[in-house]
Structure formats: C-alpha cells, structure tokens
Amino acid sequence: MEFFLVTLLNSLSYGLLLFMLSSGLTLIFSMMGVLNFAHASFYMLGAYFAYQTGLHAGFWPALFLSPLLVGALGALTERFGLRTVHKFGHVAELLFTFGLAYVIEEIVHLIWGRAPVDYRIPAGLDFTLFTLYTTQYPAYRGFMMLVSVGMLAALYLGLTRTRIGLVIQASLTHPDMVEALGHNVPRVFMLVFAGGAALAGLAGVIGGNAFITEPGMAAAVGSIVFVVVVFGGMGSLTGAFIASLIIGALQTFSVALDYSMLDLLSKIGISVSPQSAWRGLWSITISQTAPVMPYLLMVLMLIVRPRGLMGTRES
C-alpha cells in the first residue's frame, strides 16, 4: 500500500509535468498544424536558463525569468523561422523545427558542455512535506504539483474566460473569419507559439532540478511527449491531459516493479529450465521493459483507435 501510494504521487507529479509540455505542443499543433520538434528543446533551455539565472539571482527569480526568456525565443522562432518556411508547406515546417532541435542541442553543448550541470532544488524547498507510512515525501514534489496545477488552472481560465483566449479558440477553427473580424491572426499564432514555448520552459525550470539537467534531456522527454499527444488524440487538450497522467503512471510504475514473467510462471507452478531458449525472454523484468512501454501503448492505440483517445480528426 505504501509503495502504491508513493508511486501514485510520483506518477501524478510526473504526469502533470508531461501535461505542461504536451499542452503547449497540442495548442501549437491544433492552431498552426505544425508539430514542433523543438518543443522539448525549449524545455531543456528552460532548465539551463534557470540554472544560469539561479547562479546569480537564486531560484525564485529564475522561476519567472526563465519561462519569459524561453517564450521570447519561441516568439522569435515563429516570427523569423516558421513564418519564412510556412510557404513551403508542412513538411518544411516540421523539418525546420527538427533542425532547430538539432541546433539547440549543439548550442547547449557549446555553452554548458556535455556533462550534466549542477542545477539543484532550492534549499527553501528541500525538506520533507509529510511522512507516508515510512516514506518521507519531499516538499519539492508537492511544489511541482502545485505549479503544474496552478498553471493548468491559469491556462484553462485564460483560454475560456478572457478575450484573447476566445480569439485563440476562434482562430483554432476559423482563422479566416477571425482575420475578417479585424484580428491579427499571425500575431495570435506568434503568441500561441511563444506561450507554448514558455510553458515548456516552465516545465524545464521545475523539472530540470527534480530530474537531471543535461544535453540529452530534450531527446529523452521529446519522444514521450509525442507519444502523449498521439495517444491522447492530436489537437485535444483533454486527451493530452488524460494521456499525460496515464503515460506518467505507466512509466513510473513500470520502472518501480521488478518482477518478470519467470516470477509469475513460478507462482503458478511452472518452472522454466535454465537451458530453455526462451528463458532470456521470460526473465526480462517489468522495469526493464519500462522504456518500451509508452511506445507499445501508442502502437496498440493506433491499431485499435487511430485517432487517439479524444482526437477529432484523422490527420
């Protein structure tokens, strides 16, 4: 029970972090039809910026400054990069973001080196929040959840209750009509892209020190976020939310479980001889399969329901 509750809490904080990334990706995709390959790179930049500003100004200013910086970079990317290649079609846009991810990783190598940087949890949050049975639950995990939920609420309210939110929603489905009503749709695009990048940056600020800040972090999380978006259904925020929590739980639980088929077989009284050719396959533990799980789930989903959990369109 203790194991279950603690892992559940961990998976919740990880799932919420995934949603911070996938929500921006989904918004950008449904508005511009562009799958942003560099999205996870913005997450990485958020972490590195927070580390750098944290060195001079501490964690709390970094929490605000870093997402703003990443958001500004996102705006520049949209204005001077994506808008230039837009006329060449979606493939060029996609490849542009792909190349950008490549370049950002190299720039990170250039400035911060290849080794992980020492981006730490702030001392003010480095205490035990509560003790569950015998496990001490770190306060920073609670803080991560708080930030994620706060951002989620702000995003929801911003999209449904404000004027600009309504314009964004309208531009999702009827960009021409919105433009005819006198709104600057390209600027709305830029805003959404910047907002999505800033969200990714914020996720980087709070995720970078909880996990690890290194040049490979973008590639590690990037494909998981894609799985989330495909699994939840392209362009659906609700779907992305549910998928984030499911994938988060799947990854966290499967890493923690150290059982194999061999254990199960021996429970029900079947023993596999060590000479058996299939023994290697049976002795793979669940934790060993953890990296494959999300992708397997995605493939299964695509076979059963190609448009994803809550997706409305096929492509």
Added chain:
Amino acid sequence: MNALASRRIIFWAAALLFFALLPLVFSQGFALSMLSQMGIAIIFALSYNMLLGQTGLLSFGHAVYFGLGAFFCAHALNLVGAGKFWFPVTLMPLVGGFAGMFFGLVLGFVTTRRAGTPFAMISLGIAEMVAASALMFTGFFGGEGGIATDRTVGGKILGISYGPQIQVYYLIAGWCLLSIIGMFAITQTPLGRMANAVRDNPERAKFIGYNPTRVRWLMMTLAGFFAGVGGGLAAINYEIVTAETLGVMASGNVVLMAFIGGIGHFWGPIIGAVLVTLLQSALSNYTQAWLLYFGLFFLVIIMFSPGGIANLVTLHKPVWQARRFKRLVPAYSLSGAAGLVMLLAFFALIEMIYHFEAREAASKAFSFFGVMLDPAQTTFWIGTLVMFAAGMAMFYATTRVVKRAWNELTAELQIKGAV
C-alpha cells in the same frame, strides 16, 4: 530501341565505369573507406527518398530497417562462419534486404495507416520502441557492445575473399549501382506513379480506384528492402553492428542527407549522401562544433532552398544550356566573397566560444586557418564581431546584385522562350 532507352543504357554504363575507376584515383585507405561509406549512404538516402520524396511520407525512423538489415546480415555471416549453412558473402546484402523488407511489411502495416504529421510521429515512436528493445534483447542485439562479425567467412571464391578494403569497395559499388537502377526503375512503374499521386492528392488517388494506404504500405516495404541492403553492406563493411545503427540519431541523419540533397529529384539524395558523408568525416577532424555547423547548414537549406542542392542545380540548367552562365559569374563571385568573409568570421566566433569554454587548457589561444586567435583577449572578440557584421552587411547588399542579375537573365530567357 528508341533514343531514350539507348541514352539510359549509355548513362548506366558510364556510371558503372565511373564506379569502377574511382579507386584508381582515390587509392589511399582513408579515401577508399570513405567511398565505401558513401556508397552505403547513397543506398540508404535513396531508399529514404522513396518514402519522403516519392510517397510524401516523412519518416523519422528509417534507420530501423537499415539497422535491422545490418543485424540480420551480421548474424547470417556469423552462422556461415560457424558452419551452420553456406551462403556466398557477395549475396549477403540480400539477407539484410529481406530482413528490412519483412520489418517494413510488419511495421509499415501500423505506420502507413496514417499519412502526414501523424505518420511522422508514429515513425518516431516506432523508432524509439525498436531502439529501446535493442538494449533489452541483448542476445540478438549484443547490448552496448553490439554484434561483431567477420566478412571473410566465405573463404576465397574466384580470388575474392573480402579481406582487403578494395574488394569490399567493389562489392558496395556493385550493390549501390544495382540499387540505384532498381529504385529508379520503381519510379517508372505504375506503382511509382501511384505513389506520386498518393503524395500529391490521396483523395483523388482513391477516386480512380487505388487504395492510398496500400500504396504507402507497398512503398514502405520496398523502401525497407533497399534500406536493409544498405544495412547489410554496412555490416560487411564495418564488421560490427551496434544498437546505434538503428537509433533515432541515425534516422535523423538520413533525413538531413535526403533533404540537403533535394527530395524533389531522384538524384538529389545521392548529392546529399556524398556531401554529408564528406562533411562528416572532413569537418569532424578539424572542429568540435561540426554538428552545429551541420545543423545550421540544414536550417539554411530549409529556409532558403527547400528543394535542396538538386533544385539549385536544375534552376541553372536552362541558363547553362542557353550559354548565359557567364552573365551570372560577376554577381556570384561578388556575393561569394562577401559570404566567405561572413562565414569565416562566424566560424571564428563559434570556435572562440568553444575554446573559451574549454576550461582544462592552460592557454586558450588556437590557430584558425593559420591565424592565432586568443579568446581570452577582448580585442579578438571585437575584431571578429566587427568582421562578422561587415561580412553580413556586404552579403545582404550583394544578394540584391545577384537577384537583379538573375531577374534580368530570366526575363531575357523568357523572351527567347528558353524557360
């Protein structure tokens, strides 16, 4: 025999002669292994373009078929070595090819149900899945160390043992030529044409009675075959296959190759494969930042010439045929000189940042094309920055000259009816 067919035969014969004579010019060990690498890259990039250029499928997981082909080929070689069965090494790439084809068939069934952006994401997911499984099933994939093999297991047949690199080069060149002909032939078949139709307008392809999903699936299977042939050759060439061969980085690399060369032309990826292989082995000797330059080069191609290098070449074809190319030379050389100044200053800047960050060195000064640069001194930074700004300003100014020369020439050619 009509004129087109005889022209083609002459062309392929010339290509054969070219491949056969290349090692006479580049006979050193380094050049020969690079040529072998290029041959493999050409097959891989062309098979990738069967998906992206011809069927409109942007795949981020094409190295899966290449890598699996390589693994199967390596295991087949090892089985021959252990005396389990006999199979000539010369035909060994076929083992890789059929392995790639099989996985193209199986995985393609899942991936090709969608096109466009979802296909790109799914192919990436599959690539991640296979890469992660490769580290899980250590028996087949050899874990971190990979699978080592021996290409000389077949013994000497007609004096060919595949021990010396030159023999491996001819093996690769032969398979490369066969694959190029095969893939070119596919573009001429009804299937190749339908793939173009599915790329351009799947709905209308459906209306004339073809199933777009099936066309995509077939093309995926065939592309898997040729990628597997390339993988098999890689196993023979390097005599080791690691999990990196089917990793996401390798898949990304082939996207870059095909796109830099130009996906709109059959020949584009060949240019890309040759250029990228050359850059990778040449640049990585001189600078640590070569991946950055490479990525920026890719971005520049996407932003300013999305048709790749092949497109730039075809743009100049009418000019060349009308014998007007010398009209462009002054503008091009002016702009080229300005661009060179800008590029050199930019490279110097990046290299200075790299050397500044390298903390372990006592002196940070380094030689840049014979000029000593010291990133510890401010004057060098200011000097390079000024040079970069000046180069950029000049380059922008000269692009206007180029544009004007180009527009005048186009107008003139249009009057003549050459364009």
